[in-house]
Amino acid sequence: MAYMCLTAHYVDSDWKLQKKIINFYLILNHKGDTIGKAIESGLLGWGIEKVFTVTVDNASANKEVGAFVKRRVNAWKGAVLGRENMHMRCEAHIVNLIVNQGLKEMHDSIAAIRNSVRYIRSSPARLQKFKICAEKEKIEYKGGLVLDVQTRWNSTYMMLDVALKFEKAFVRYEEEDDKFVSYFMDKDNGKKMIGPPIPTDWKATSVFVKFLATFYEVTLKFSSTLHVTANNFYHEICEVHTILNHLTSTRDPLLSSMVKNMKEKYNKYWGDAEDINPLLFLAIVLDPRYKMGYLKNCFESIYNAELVARLVMKVESLLQ
Structure with missing residues (x-):
């Protein structure tokens, strides 16, 4: 058994970001349907039917959790921008997994x-x-x-x-x-x-x-609760990618071994941009400081031209 906390993030009528804990649950097991039903119960209990994303950690069962919540919210006709992009991986948890490899x-x-x-x-x-x-x-x-x-x-x-x-x-x-x-x-x-x-x-x-030190700063940025963080997500991923790539050829035997392990974990979650929720790319485009030009530049610094074209098309389709 374990405990689960369900937290709601939303923008109020004064355009201020709010974070509220709406329920605690005793989870009898870690099966996807069990956790999904608990989330469903919490949402219905508060009369919440419109859901943008559901953020969970990277436990294998949470893929089933995401699928379960997608089905339920879609049945309520409350999915924002369609249900396909509802499941959001916790980026701070991914950084935690990457660093623990080191x-x-x-x-x-x-x-x-x-x-x-x-x-x-x-x-x-x-x-x-x-x-x-x-x-x-x-x-x-x-x-x-x-x-x-x-x-x-x-x-x-x-x-x-x-x-x-x-x-x-x-x-x-x-x-x-x-x-x-x-x-x-x-x-x-x-x-x-x-x-x-x-x-x-x-x-x-x-x-x-x-x-x-860099990974610590990235974790702090991802974990902030007082302001929106999604628009900084890909900028931080690019920085992590650059650091790991730069140190791949280091002559320090300790760093070399650490970076190799961390790069393997990085590639598992962020190596293929098509596995990343595109709403995180959309957040960058909607940030007036960055826009599409910045996002394309980030893509081109990491991926080949064919993949860049597919990613740009995916983001543009969300803007329509």
């Missing part, structure tokens, strides 16, 4: 830093001793250590970014706390815990954090 290459270095942060944060006395170490190393950063939520890569990025600022403090702390090193050795199952971080871990993390 995280696999950094597992040991991340674990070493995470375990060290967890140890220090587990007691006020350790935190105070760490603060003194930071002062002795003349570290100017005034924030505190951050422990990540392992299922959310952006929190891992923030943990590593902050930890790098305290690298010298970690080294000094290891020298001044006799129990720190033994913490990584004394485990009930007899296995050594990964850590503490060594110079190669800090070096790899430094490269990793600089590389992921």
Whole structure:
């Protein structure tokens, strides 16, 4: 069983974007029809019949969810611009999947830093001793250590970014706390815990954090709730595409392996533009800053002429 939250996004009579949670559900299983019926119940309960898109994550069952909701809304004659473009994949979730492919290459270095942060944060006395170490190393950063939520890569990025600022403090702390090193050795199952971080871990993390800064910014832009984000979608995809392509030939073995894995995941979801909901392209055209010329330029920088022509025709048909 699991819980599902149904959120409605709409523009009110004053042309302000609104976001309202309209229901929580206890889902007995992850079958497409089960989730689809819950969404249907929520929409009917609020008298919502006109639906533009339904955004879900990329679980395999959600293809069935999209198909189910399409059928129901179409029967109500409430589908906007036809039902074919109703199913919208969560782009922030796709970025999460892409980055997690890269995280696999950094597992040991991340674990070493995470375990060290967890140890220090587990007691006020350790935190105070760490603060003194930071002062002795003349570290100017005034924030505190951050422990990540392992299922959310952006929190891992923030943990590593902050930890790098305290690298010298970690080294000094290891020298001044006799129990720190033994913490990584004394485990009930007899296995050594990964850590503490060594110079190669800090070096790899430094490269990793600089590389992921762009993906962190993209996630923030995709996840904004105070303003519309669809018109920025393809601009950000092009930036991700450019970065991955540029680093494909990097000589850094760590980055090379990370980029290869991330590019495979990128291609799965965004490699073929015909698999992307065309309404996201339409949003760019309707943005007065970009229009069709900008969209064509983006297409031409990534795809061949034949595919560009098909994509442009698809967008133009939506404008009619």
